[in-house]
Amino acid sequence: xxxxxxxxxxxxxxxxxVKTGFMKNTYLKxxxxxxxxxxxxxxxxxxxxSGCGKTTVGxxxxxxxxxxxxxxxxxxxxxxxKNITALRKEMQMVFQDPYSSLxxxxxxxxxxxxxxxxxxxxxxxxxxxxxxxxxxxxxxLNAEHATRYAHEFSGGQRQxxxxxxxxxxxxxxxVCDEPVSALDVSIQAQVxxxxxxxxxxxxxxxxxxxxxxxxxxxxxxxxxxxxxxxxVEIADADELNDYPQHPYTVSLLSAVPIPDPNITRQRKRIxxxxxxxxxxxxxxxxxxxxxxxxxTEKCAKECPKLEDRGNGHFVACWNK
Ligand SMILES: Nc1ncnc2c1ncn2[C@@H]1O[C@H](COP(=O)(O)OP(=O)(O)OP(=O)(O)O)[C@@H](O)[C@H]1O
Ligand SMILES: [Mg+2]
Numbered sequence: 001x002x003x004x005x006x007x008x009x010x011x012x013x014x015x016x017x018v019k020t021g022f023m024k025n026t027y028l029k030x031x032x033x034x035x036x037x038x039x040x041x042x043x044x045x046x047x048x049x050s051g052c053g054k055t056t057v058g059x060x061x062x063x064x065x066x067x068x069x070x071x072x073x074x075x076x077x078x079x080x081x082k083n084i085t086a087l088r089k090e091m092q093m094v095f096q097d098p099y100s101s102l103x104x105x106x107x108x109x110x111x112x113x114x115x116x117x118x119x120x121x122x123x124x125x126x127x128x129x130x131x132x133x134x135x136x137x138x139x140x141l142n143a144e145h146a147t148r149y150a151h152e153f154s155g156g157q158r159q160x161x162x163x164x165x166x167x168x169x170x171x172x173x174x175v176c177d178e179p180v181s182a183l184d185v186s187i188q189a190q191v192x193x194x195x196x197x198x199x200x201x202x203x204x205x206x207x208x209x210x211x212x213x214x215x216x217x218x219x220x221x222x223x224x225x226x227x228x229x230x231x232v233e234i235a236d237a238d239e240l241n242d243y244p245q246h247p248y249t250v251s252l253l254s255a256v257p258i259p260d261p262n263i264t265r266q267r268k269r270i271x272x273x274x275x276x277x278x279x280x281x282x283x284x285x286x287x288x289x290x291x292x293x294x295x296t297e298k299c300a301k302e303c304p305k306l307e308d309r310g311n312g313h314f315v316a317c318w319n320k
Contacts (some may be wrong), residue, residue: 009071010070029279047212054177067080078262092174094181098162098182102150102162111165119169139160156191214256222237225248286303
């Protein structure tokens, strides 16, 4: 396959069946027609408020959920045609909560060794141990910690263990699902920097999920902004930061503090009115219109599609 992309997502849909009352069933459209592509070695940031479908996109990419519709291609091949064990060796996930995603009664050695066992990545016990120690060193953990239990570690260190476990199979692609959101603000930057260093060393490709732009804008080459199951804007990280076009992105950016007080003063904070609508009671047309100050009649009738506005910048909005 000569695709320029490592990962291609085409019109991905993930609908969950839900009960809305006695004998009443409906679908919750967690992801509704999402498309994007990621080049080898690139980081795509995926941002949006809680519940907009970010984790579901990540989990569907890795086939932790089977898609309701659409396709995911990895190296040009549809993931649904691939053997799941082979897929797990190429694509991994780092989870949001390092407390619930690691078994507290397992030692660091057991946790990192598990994927090595599953994928039979060593021939001798000594080789297994060397690999574990190497992975620990990669993520900045001390060799002496190998026999300690996960519950003995702080959040930041647990997340390092989780990353070492994901790296154990030498994957090409990692979905990092809000890997620093549960951590103390003071160590978030450290852990994000570690992800960057690892990418430089290993050439791994990331989908980096976060709910605010502050976290992703340095690590990402490009950023996609999601609102209620759809991507509303996608562009190079700098371009999106400097020239946001979708009113939702503008409001997200207005909440990000800027070190220069002059710029902060110019960029007025935009507080969105109303709550995110329930995904079970979506507005007609553009889902954002109920909170958008530019909404017109057209927005209620028809949902705008992502449209190329030049410079690799795509926006789904009727307002230009
Ligand atoms: N297994 C499931 N069954 C039913 N509904 C689900 C399931 N998983 C997620 N949802 C719903 O799908 C929507 C998207 O959820 P998702 O977890 O993907 O959002 P998110 O953007 O990752 O949010 P957060 O920032 O809080 O992690 C939500 O409305 C959620 O309640
Ligand atoms: Mg999530």
